[in-house]
Amino acid sequence: xxxxxxxxxxxxxxxxxxxxxxxxxxxxxxxxxxxxxxxxxxxxxxxxxxxxxxxxxxxxxxxxxxxxxxxxxxxxxxxxxxxxxxxxxxxxxxxxxxxxxxxxxxxxxxxxxxxxxxxxxxxxxxxxxxxxxxxxxxxxxxxxxxxxxxxxxxxxxxxxxxxxxxxxxxxxxxxxxxxxxxxxxxxxxxxxxxxxxxxxxxxxxxxxxxxxxxxxxxxxxxxxxxxxxxxxxxxxxxxxxxxxxxxxxxxxxxxxxxxxxxxxxxxxxxxxxxxxxxxxxxxxxxxxxxxxxxxxxxxxxxxxxxxxxxxxxxxxxxxxxxxxxxxxxxxxxxxxxxxxxxxxxxxxxxxxxxxxxxxxxxxxxxxxxxxxxxxxxxxxxxxxxxxxxxxxxxxxxxxxxxxxxxxxxxxxxxxxxxxxxxxxxxxxxxxxxxxxxxxxxxxxxxxx
Amino acid sequence: xxxxxxxxxxxxxxxxxxxxxxxxxxxxxxxxxxxxxxxxxxxxxxxxxxxxxxxxxxxxxxxxxxxxxxxxxxxxxxxxxxxxxxxxxxxxxxxxxxxxxxxxxxxxxxxxxxxxxxxxxxxxxxxxxxxxxxxxxxxxxxxxxxxxxxxxxxxxxxxxxxxxxxxxxxxxxxxxxxxxxxxxxxxxxxxxxxxxxxxxxxxxxxxxxxxxxxxxxxxxxxxxxxx
Numbered sequence: 001x002x003x004x005x006x007x008x009x010x011x012x013x014x015x016x017x018x019x020x021x022x023x024x025x026x027x028x029x030x031x032x033x034x035x036x037x038x039x040x041x042x043x044x045x046x047x048x049x050x051x052x053x054x055x056x057x058x059x060x061x062x063x064x065x066x067x068x069x070x071x072x073x074x075x076x077x078x079x080x081x082x083x084x085x086x087x088x089x090x091x092x093x094x095x096x097x098x099x100x101x102x103x104x105x106x107x108x109x110x111x112x113x114x115x116x117x118x119x120x121x122x123x124x125x126x127x128x129x130x131x132x133x134x135x136x137x138x139x140x141x142x143x144x145x146x147x148x149x150x151x152x153x154x155x156x157x158x159x160x161x162x163x164x165x166x167x168x169x170x171x172x173x174x175x176x177x178x179x180x181x182x183x184x185x186x187x188x189x190x191x192x193x194x195x196x197x198x199x200x201x202x203x204x205x206x207x208x209x210x211x212x213x214x215x216x217x218x219x220x221x222x223x224x225x226x227x228x229x230x231x232x233x234x235x236x237x238x239x240x241x242x243x244x245x246x247x248x249x250x251x252x253x254x255x256x257x258x259x260x261x262x263x264x265x266x267x268x269x270x271x272x273x274x275x276x277x278x279x280x281x282x283x284x285x286x287x288x289x290x291x292x293x294x295x296x297x298x299x300x301x302x303x304x305x306x307x308x309x310x311x312x313x314x315x316x317x318x319x320x321x322x323x324x325x326x327x328x329x330x331x332x333x334x335x336x337x338x339x340x341x342x343x344x345x346x347x348x349x350x351x352x353x354x355x356x357x358x359x360x361x362x363x364x365x366x367x368x369x370x371x372x373x374x375x376x377x378x379x380x381x382x383x384x385x386x387x388x389x390x391x392x393x394x395x396x397x398x399x400x401x402x403x404x405x406x407x408x409x410x411x412x413x414x415x416x417x418x419x420x421x422x423x424x425x426x427x428x429x430x431x432x433x434x435x436x437x438x439x440x441x442x443x444x445x446x447x448x
Numbered sequence: 449x450x451x452x453x454x455x456x457x458x459x460x461x462x463x464x465x466x467x468x469x470x471x472x473x474x475x476x477x478x479x480x481x482x483x484x485x486x487x488x489x490x491x492x493x494x495x496x497x498x499x500x501x502x503x504x505x506x507x508x509x510x511x512x513x514x515x516x517x518x519x520x521x522x523x524x525x526x527x528x529x530x531x532x533x534x535x536x537x538x539x540x541x542x543x544x545x546x547x548x549x550x551x552x553x554x555x556x557x558x559x560x561x562x563x564x565x566x567x568x569x570x571x572x573x574x575x576x577x578x579x580x581x582x583x584x585x586x587x588x589x590x591x592x593x594x595x596x597x598x599x600x601x602x603x604x605x606x607x608x609x610x611x612x613x614x615x616x617x618x619x620x621x622x623x624x625x626x627x628x629x630x631x632x633x634x635x636x637x638x639x640x641x642x643x644x645x646x647x648x649x650x651x652x653x654x655x656x657x658x659x660x661x662x663x664x665x666x667x668x669x670x671x672x673x674x675x
Binding site: 217 | 467487488492507546609
């Protein structure tokens with residue numbers, strides 16, 4: 001490059017704008033070319049305060065560790081013991097989040113059921129109803145009750161081990177959904193009572209109730225229909241966690257599923273994903289406080305989701321007061337989604353392994369988020385189930401390793417006192433001390 | 449005739465008794481006394497029985513009904529017959545909002561008026577209303593038929609799919625992507641049958657048919673303003 005213009009004046013170094021970044025500029029060019037916003041999955045990709053900003057302190061002179069190969073660290077969890085005749089008993093506190101048949105292939109749903117069952121945990125249906133292969137391969141299956149009511153029927157409702165009333169998702173608090181026509185196979189269309197090949201819109205509000213007073217009556221109806229046998233969860237996005245948790249408990253929920261903005265399997269507008277909702281780290285303490293204020297902590301279960309990836313995340317969520325977590329994106333990656341072995345095909349779709357998030361378009365090279373028979377044939381549900389089981393086991397072992405190091409004989413015994421934060425933001429959100437101090441922003445009794 | 453007094457035994461015992469009936473039960477006639485606006489009365493039934501509810505009901509009476517016939521001798525609260533799969537619900541009075549929401553099959557008959565969002569997201573149910581229906585009725589209706597002998601409020605059939613709407617009176621306004629359709633002989637024939645089944649006396653030729661214009665079936669940026 002010439003360092004000088006012909007008149008001898010030096011060039012300045014070309015400088016990219018921090019405001020108009022290359023990413024932003026590509027968004028503008030795409031919008032200008034198409035006239036429509038970008039839709040994708042994958043959850044919030046911006047960097048937000050997260051569990052990575054927390055550390056466990058471990059044992060010391062004042063805390064005894066447990067011997068890893070000699071002393072037990074239990075992981076079981078009971079969900080729904082408050083009102084239901086048959087609460088859900090899980091061996092591990094990591095569950096599989098709701099993802100629909102339609103968005104996912106039948107074999108992918110089967111693999112989720114196989115893996116979850118082998119690891120001793122539950123899986124969850126999604127928008128589109130319950131498939132026989134999913135019910136058949138899931139020892140514990142949570143049936144989602146969504147605004148669209150696609151595939152909803154009382155027979156499947158009674159086959160469920162729990163019911164999850166979905167009010168919101170972390171990726172899109174206050175938003176509905178759309179399954180594009182190219183994913184609407186004959187079977188998907190039949191299950192949803194719609195013609196093949198047309199876009200299927202999901203409403204953002206339930207069609208027959210509005211507000212917490214109605215929700216209480218809706219829960220009553222579902223309990224009556226299922227004979228008060230199974231737990232009823234209420235899933236909310238991490239929008240206003242204190243009030244939403246309070247209202248869900250007052251409406252009679254057995255469990256609250258709280259989904260942060262990193263929750264990624266829902267396809268929606270990029271602007272929605274990145275600009276609406278709160279990070280998972282920020283929502284757990286207000287929800288726990290709501291439960292404590294009502295005297296319901298550990299009675300009404302709190303299941304946290306949105307970007308949970310490892311046993312460390314599980315342990316941190318539980319230390320902050322959650323009873324269990326749910327994983328979606330991480331489960332898809334364990335099954336084989338975004339695997340670099342498909343790099344050439346990701347490149348052909350204009351993306352790269354790890355960044356592929358157009359799951360809603362049905363062209364997934366890994367054959368997981370598609371209804372294309374050729375792509376689906378690439379995915380082996382037995383192998384996928386084995387991989388998911390392994391991953392769940394590793395997450396559990398990792399969480400146990402941390403809990404033992406903190407001297408805890410059950411994951412539920414982890415507590416905020418075990419944690420410090422690396423940043424002011426994380427300290428404020430998690431309400432644990434900034435590392436090296438005994439202080440966090442907003443700590444009662446402090447002036448700033 | 450089996451009689452259940454809701455004020456004496458409570459909702460759980462009433463529904464438990466009705467849920468205990470099987471396909472071959474010989475206890476086919478039931479009366480529920482003292483409904484008094486209670487919620488979730490006779491929801492989740494799945495047997496060929498006939499249930500008469502004395503008095504007005506609260507939310508979700510007959511919710512997710514299969515096979516059973518439910519007669520409400522009063523008015524019915526919100527969400528009556530929600531997600532009905534089969535069978536029949538007859539309401540002697542008026543019906544509140546969300547009547548037959550997401551219903552997959554069966555028949556709901558209202559002898560009075562039905563409020564807003566009647567038949568919202570309907571997926572195969574047939575609904576016949578002798579009086580008028582409120583605004584946003586059959587929003588996102590997927591399949592089934594909504595027959596109205598009176599008038600319809602604003603935004604009938606907004607964002608509907610393949611559900612059909614037959615209105616004898618005035619329609620205040622149509623919702624997005626809902627349009628007036630031709631009445632063909634098969635529609636007259638259908639109306640004769642459904643009106644007879646509902647016990648209504650009306651001339652099918654007086655009805656106008658409405659349904660989806662199918663312009664919003666696949667996303668098109670030029671239609672973005674209609675969403």
